[in-house]
Every structure is written in structure tokens, then in C-alpha cells.
Amino acid sequence: MNGNDRYLLVVEDDPGLQSQLRWCFDDFQVAISSNREEAITMVRRHPPGVVLLDLGLPPDPGGVTEGMKTLQEIQLLSPLSRIIVVTGDHDRDHAVEAIGLGAYDFYQKPVDAEILKLMVNRAYSVFELEQENMRLQAHQKEGPLQGIIGSSPEILKVCRTVEKVAPCDVTTLLLGASGTGKEVFARAIHNLSTRKNQKMIAINCAAIPENLLESELFGYEKGAFTGATQQTPGKIEYADKGTLFLDEIGDLPLELQAKLLRFLQERVVERLGGRKEIPVDVRIICATHQDLTTHIQDGRFREDLFYRISEITINIPKLKDRNGDALLLARTFLNQYCSDLGKGTKRFSEDAIQAIENYPWPGNIRELESRIKRSVIMADNGQITAEDLEINFDPQNNTPLNLKQIREEAERSAILRALNHSNDNISETAKNLGVTRPTLYNMIEKYNLKA
Template sequence: MTDAIEPAELPVLLVVEDDEGLQRQLKWAYDGYRVVAAHDRAAAIEALRQYEPAVVTLDLGLPPDPDGTSEGFATLAELLRLKPDTKIIVASGHGARESALKAISLGAYDFYRKPLDIDELGLIVARAFHLHDIESENRRLEANGGSAVLGSIITAAPEMLKVAKTIERVANADVSVMLLGASGTGKELLARAVHDSSGRAKHEFVAINCAAIPENLLEAELFGYERGAFTGAVKTNPGKIELAQGGTLFLDEVGDIPLPLQVKLLRFLQERVIERIGGRVPIAVDTRIVCATHQDLDAMIAAGGFREDLYYRLAEIVVKIPSLAERHGDAVLLARHFANRFARELNAKVHGLSNEALAAIDAHPWPGNVRELENRIKRAVIMADGKTVSAEDLDLPNPAGGGEEQAAINLRAAREVADRRAIRSAMSRTDNNISGAAKLLGISRPTLYDLIKQYQLQA
């Protein structure tokens, strides 16, 4: 890694490139940034820890694999793990479209081809810095209160805000999207968000749970059938793919589609035509596919239970949804929302959650995710005898210990992560009351105000 000599107040641009001539060319071209260069993965990680750049340009052809992309993708994943808000712009001359889709699915901001066009890359870099500034401001405004994103998703967690921004970005790309997450994380809600944020929003959103329909009926549900195709087929019925014409079809639990039907679905994705059961005329259909699963499709492919070619058609963009336990502070925000809603609908005498209930909710790991939380709150509101829902009403154990913190980029960042998590949790539990949050944290109000200002947790 070469040391930068530009003024420290300039925004830092990290250039990960093993060609020293190109390093010098980029340093000369970007006089508006503090350019720091790294020639391999280890140097890039060292520079990320030291300078915490907002934007990185990354050549996927890094040593020891300069003619391939494996080391570049490994570097991309590691940089984003350490600093998820970094805008990484990747470059490669190897399989441009495939590399672009894979890079974006892994979290890259943008992609450009070699040979390098300095002016074109300069525009991409400038947009990346601008977007990073906007997102930083949005986090500053949103971090303390929790808000609805994508229309209806309640969150204040950076992990979920990142998912929301990814969905906003890919919604209009008209590519197939695969949502990966545990049961109860809100995959159908996010699939609807993809549809509602796209140009297809004025057309139908059709959902089908592939695990809930018997194998012998699933083909008819998806592709439809002609009159007389089988016993009981007294009239022609269009399938879900046709019903979603111009719109979006959401295939939940796509891993449960049987192998013979996977072949027919693959043909539709390749040719955009279907044939109903008993039909002979191909029908052209313009339907976007969004799918979801909690299963390990890589393992299923290796075991022969899922077609690899179908996977790549369905997973042009992959979005991984964090569990509720990974969305620090969101359990309390969601619990308040559900408690207010169910109180209006089911038990008007309930006016909220007790402090003990909030503490228990904050400490519980929520293995069933948002679905478990919603069901527990609903049951507790119905059964509550008092004006507030108690920890006993929720049938939750007393709060105890938390998990380990995620690896941070450096010691300063580790302290900030711990402070932000504790403050966000305290503010959620006290409904954004400064005095109550300070008391929970064991600090004075002025100290809490200083920390909120330091970490830009509110406007």
C-alpha cells in the first residue's frame, strides 16, 4: 500500500489495483479526493481499517488470481463485512455481465468494464460519494426514531435499512430476485415491496406458497389447464403465471418445487412462454418472478434436489434478509406497533407494554422472527388483565445476557457499535424519552445528549 500525500480533509477514495501504472493514473485523475492505493486484499483491508473510505474502486483481478475473479470477490465480501456502508465500484474484463450481477448481488455499488475510461469512472465515483453522503444523512435522521420504509416495513436497524435500499435499487431493473431468510422474517412483505416500487405496480401481484400445495396440483396452479385436460377440468383455468401478466409472481418456498416442474418453470424463464396443461398453443406472458426460501439451495443443488440452471435464472439478484435477532432495537419498535394495533382491534383497555415486558422483548432471541413476535403480542393483548402487557402475559423468561458483538473495523468503531446499540435499545424501550433512556443507561441526561450528538442519532 502506498501512503497518500493529499490533504486529510479531502474525502478518501481507496483504489484496489495491482497495476502500479494504473494506480498512478488514477491518483493523477482524482485530485479532488485523497487517493489511497492498495495492491492486494491484505493491503486493502489495512487501508479500510486505517482510512475508513466512503468509496472504493476494486479490480476483481487481484493476485494471486490476476487472470480470474475469485480473489476480487473475496476482497469485496471482506470489505463489505467490515464496513457495509462503503460504496464499492468493481472492474473486470472477465465475463462482464456475469461478474456485474454477482458483484451487485454481493453488495457492490456499481460496475465498469476495462479498458478503463477515466471520465466515465469519474462520474461513477462522484455519484457514489454523493449517494454515501445522502445515506449518511438519512441514517442520522432515522436512527433514533424508527420509521416505515418501503411503505410498511418498520425498522431503525441499519441491517434492515440496507435491505430496503437494495430493494429500492433493484425494483426497476426487471431482473429475477431471490429473497433468502429464515421463516417469519417478512419475505412476502419484501416481495410486495419489490413489486410496489417497480414499474409493474399498476398490475397484479400474485403470491403462491409452493410448499402448501400438493405436488400433483402445483403444476395446474402455476400454469393453468384447458377444459377437458383431466377429470374434473370442466372449464379452462389460467394459472398464477398468467394471472400475474404485466405484474409480479411471488414464489414462496421455491425450494419445494418438484424437479419435473422445475424443468417447465425454467423453460418459461428462458422463453417467456407457457403451455397450459392439455394445451398445445404457446402463450406469451410478461411476468416478473420474485422468489423466496429458507432452505439451503446450494446444498440442494449438490444433492440433486434443485436444478442449478434454474437457480441462476431465479437468483439474478439475491437479497439476504436478517433475522429479528440481528436487527438490534427493532423487536421493541415492532412490539409497540403490534400492541397498539391489536389493542384497537381486540382489547381496548390495553394501553401499551410494561417496562418489564419491553426488557424481556429486547432480550429474547426471537427464533420465530417477526411472525413469532406478532403472535406473542396478539395473544398477550387478548389475555392481559391490566392496562399494560406484562412479561408474564408474553410468557417470556427474565432478561439475560446478549450475544457477541459483530467484528468491527477497528477499536474506535467497536466502541461506537456498542454505544449505538445500547442507546438505540434504551431509546426504543423508553419510547424516545431522554430522561428514561439516560436512567436505563446509567448516565446523566447531558452525557446522553452529547453521545446522541456525537453519533448523530437524531436531527
């Protein structure tokens, strides 16, 4: 079959209706099957763009059991296929049940050729968009920077800053909440720097016990302490000529802050138990989710060290502040884990998409990735729902996608705000909004507002 043909699978046991549908869709490559077994064989051979599925199939033509099973099996084999279920008259409940299981739409007999053609064409357009989206994701680079996925203005601004900072050998401080991807940005800086062919050594200052952190950073000589049986260079030395990433720098003990400050000033280290100064050429990138200015006021962080590590400061936004990026990241993780875990192809249901866009993501990207991975493992079919993501979603609180609706809500909000500012003075409100009084009265009436 030509890959450019629009492929429609009709699952229908009535020979008369089969012929009618084949004639109706002469602009499609139409395949006909009479039962579940034939339909599944055809889907395995060539996944269709759209499936017209009669729920009343043999051996249960009077019921819907066989049709529902066919629906679920097709979804597992070809999640991108759009399934339109065809039901008998007065059988709306079963149609709604099929929609709940992931069907794209439903149509009730008797067949009206024009309406059904509109539904199938619309479904096929959605199928093509999904395919194109998959192709773009497969061929696109990871994002504006290597390892960075996002298209929001907020994240693009950070990426532009990274591109400017990376070639300059300056100490950089990354500020952002836990799970926002600070280490990913640190690696992006390293990969765009003149040191990209050298090592990047990362150390988490909060994860290493205080009594071990000094030796981890600066190394030690043989016999420096009990158990020091051989000379061991520290992480700073290992990063020579490359980049040292100090994550959670806000948890660095005060006495070590003084030693790190000396290294940043002199660019030499002394191992524990040693007296030799060892020169090290390394770029330092630091990160923290804490407010270092508060730590300075409380005496927990040295002010002179703060100015040394923050020659350039980059603020990384929370996921909830990155407009549109949550869904982009979610789709990327979905494709990644479906591949890694051998789960075939899955897609998000409409309520899952709305939940992803509206959930505040307190754990940021780390939480999003964790929820997507778990849902890929636990989802029962080719569709991931808000329930699979374990997100309680209220559709009534959903942000609209319709531009007219968005504009009207923005207009209404602006009028209310202007009225409040002017204490309901119409002339002043009209002046502040840049409209005439008659226009303002019309808008107040339109949005049912009382001045």
C-alpha cells in the first residue's frame, strides 16, 4: 500500500453497509473487515489513520462486547489511529462508554454520508497532525540548547543568556527551585564553552557528610587522617582544564566556604595533610535553590564568597512559569519512556493534556518526568489519562484555548480592574482603557457588568 494513501479501516459485518461505505469514501484507501480477528490482522499489517468501528460485531451482533474489545485492541496496536464508533439508534450510552475508553467520536445509524465524511476527514486531519508532531519530535534537536527542552519565552531568555555566558570563562551562579534542571543548564554552559572537550565534574554539597566534603573537594595526602592509605586528588583537581559544578552551594559549611574563597582568588589548592600548593585551571559553576542573601544576613554564607561565585547569575524559572513547556516536556518524556520500557506508542487523552497544562507542578520537571514514567508503566491501554497521571483535574478550571474566549476574558478582567481603580467613574475608566464612553457602556452591557 502506498504510504501517501489515506487509509480507512471499516469494521462492519453488514455487506450492504460495507458497500455503501466503500462507495462513500472513494477518496480513501478503504479496507473492510467483518469481525474482530480480521480487523486486528489488518491493523497489524498496516495501522490505519481512521477506523469506522461498528460496536455490534459477531459473534455478538446484538450487543457491544465484541466491538468494545476490538476498540481496545486497536488502541493498543495503533494508538495514533482515530476510532469513530458506529452505534445503533438509541444506543448513546454505549457510545459514551466507547469515548471513555479512548474512541475519537461516535456516529449513530442510519448513515448520513455527508456528515460521516465530515467526521472522518476531521479525524484524519487530527491523525496527520499527530503523525507530523511525532516526526518533528523525532528529528528535532533536543531544544534551543543541547539537553534543554522548551519553547516558552521564559526558557528561551535563559537559553540566550547561557549562549552569551558560556564562551566567557566567568564563575556562574544558577538559581532555581529543586527540579528545574540546574545541572542540565550547567552542562549546557560547559558544552558551549572553550572547555567542552575536557571533563565536567559535578559534586552535590548537600549530599556529602560535612566531615567528608573537604577531602572530597580538595583531596588528601597519605596519612592525613585514619584510613588515608594513599594520596588522593580532590574533585577540584580532577576538573583541571575543565568545569567544576558545585550543586547546592548554599549547604557548604562556613569553614569550607573560606577555603573555597581562597581557591577562587588564588587558583591553587592544598590537599588535607599537605603543604604543597597545586595550581588548578578550572571553571566554576554553582547552583542552589536557596536564597543566599538571606543566608548572608543570618551569617550562614560569606558575602565575599557570594560575590565571587555570582559574577554572572542566571535565574531558572519554575515549570509552572514556563508557558506551554509542561506539555512539550511531557510528550518528550512519554516518547522516551514508551521506547525505553518497550511499551509501544501511547498518547495523552484530552483530560490528561488539560491536567498537564493546568497542574502547578510543585516538583517541577523532576515531578513531571516521574509521573509520566509511572503512567507509561501503569496505563492499561494506548491512552494515558489524568487518572493515570494521578492528577485531580477539574475541567471547569481549565484555561480555554479558543482565542475569542481568551480575548473576552482578558477584556472583562481589564474593565473590572479599571472600574475598581477609578472607583466606578465611567469617564475616568474610559480614559484609562483608551476607549470612548459609549464604547465602554457597550462593553459593560456585553459582559453583564454593573458600574
